[in-house]
Amino acid sequence: MARKAPGKQYRKGITLIQIFEMFPDDATAEKWFVDVRWSNGVHCPECGTDNIQTNAKHKTMPYRCRNYKECGKKFSVKTKSVMEGSKLGYQIWAIATYLLTTSLKSVSSMKLHRDLGVTQKTAWHLAHRLRRIFENEDQTYSGIVEVDESYFGGLEKNKHKDKKLHADRGAGGKAIVAGVKNRDSNKVAAKVVENTKRKTPHDFISDNVEEGSVVCTGDLSSYENMKGYDHQSVKHRVGEYVDENIHINGMESFWRVLKRAHKGVFHKISHKHINRYVTEFERINLKSISANKIPLAKNNWDLLLNCKNEVSILNVFGNLLRN
Numbered sequence: 529m530a531r532k533a534p535g536k537q538y539r540k541g542i543t544l545i546q547i548f549e550m551f552p553d554d555a556t557a558e559k560w561f562v563d564v565r566w567s568n569g570v571h572c573p574e575c576g577t578d579n580i581q582t583n584a585k586h587k588t589m590p591y592r593c594r595n596y597k598e599c600g601k602k603f604s605v606k607t608k609s610v611m612e613g614s615k616l617g618y619q620i621w622a623i624a625t626y627l628l629t630t631s632l633k634s635v636s637s638m639k640l641h642r643d644l645g646v647t648q649k650t651a652w653h654l655a656h657r658l659r660r661i662f663e664n665e666d667q668t669y670s671g672i673v674e675v676d677e678s679y680f681g682g683l684e685k686n687k688h689k690d691k692k693l694h695a696d697r698g699a700g701g702k703a704i705v706a707g708v709k710n711r712d713s714n715k716v717a718a719k720v721v722e723n724t725k726r727k728t729p730h731d732f733i734s735d736n737v738e739e740g741s742v743v744c745t746g747d748l749s750s751y752e753n754m755k756g757y758d759h760q761s762v763k764h765r766v767g768e769y770v771d772e773n774i775h776i777n778g779m780e781s782f783w784r785v786l787k788r789a790h791k792g793v794f795h796k797i798s799h800k801h802i803n804r805y806v807t808e809f810e811r812i813n814l815k816s817i818s819a820n821k822i823p824l825a826k827n828n829w830d831l832l833l834n835c836k837n838e839v840s841i842l843n844v845f846g847n848l849l850r851n
């Protein structure tokens with residue numbers, strides 16, 4: 529039987545083998561990062577000039593700014609990016625980024641440690657730096673949005689005295705995460721909050737949602753009496769009339785994926801770092817994302833940029849290199 533031509537999604541994906549062919553060594557990967565970051569030629573990350581000496585002999589800082597009077601800094605493509613100060617090679621950065629951006633349930637530092645042949649400590653720092661890529665988007669949501677809260681972490685009574693949080697008693701020592709999802713774009717913003725007292729959810733909503741929007745929430749009483757919004761609470765009681773637009777199914781499925789990963793991948797997310805994991809999952813929630821759907825090949829970008837709901841690897845690397 530004749531094999532069908534690969535579908536659109538198949539063509540958009542890239543295999544692990546192709547990744548290693550793309551980045552066979554550090555020099556290739558470095559060139560790739562340089563091309564992505566400075567498609568119009570190398571610019572000084574400090575002062576912005578394109579008057580650059582490119583053949584500097586320095587082992588790790590191959591460029592030097594020629595704006596000697598005001599700047600004159602030596603730099604590399606790692607400078608002023610999340611790679612700054614890292615001794616890891618470009619090949620590892622490229623491949624780790626691929627692994628982290630194409631795994632639906634994310635990747636644990638243990639797996640990175642085994643797959644990349646770096647120490648677990650290094651892998652842990654690498655993963656945390658990469659997660660910073662996803663921490664940028666400051667945006668507000670409008671239209672119909674879903675707001676919900678969820679609880680993560682162990683029970684307070686099982687913890688050692690030093691580890692107890694003395695947080696909101698209702699949360700039983702678990703971390704409380706508040707989340708908001710835009711119905712149209714499927715985008716989610718979520719963050720750890722101190723408690724579920726009235727002011728906290730209201731502040732979370734006014735920080736993230738434009739006034740005049742329809743806000744669907746669960747039936748937690750703290751959401752009541754919101755000013756400036758069309759608030760619709762979803763009553764979970766049996767027999768309640770359900771308007772098909774008034775639900776928080778999107779947020780609930782976001783929590784489910786995050787909880788599965790929490791259990792299956794990270795095992796234990798410390799309170800200190802939970803915000804980063806949450807941020808990474810905001811990205812994963814974008815509906816069309818699944819393993820292998822994110823093209824990494826540069827020549828796929830045009831195609832990719834036309835796909836609205838997909839996280840573009842160009843954005844990912846753009847953010848990687850921005851900060």
Ligand SMILES: [Zn+2]
Pocket residue numbers: 572573574575576577593594595599600601
């Ligand atoms: Zn400069």
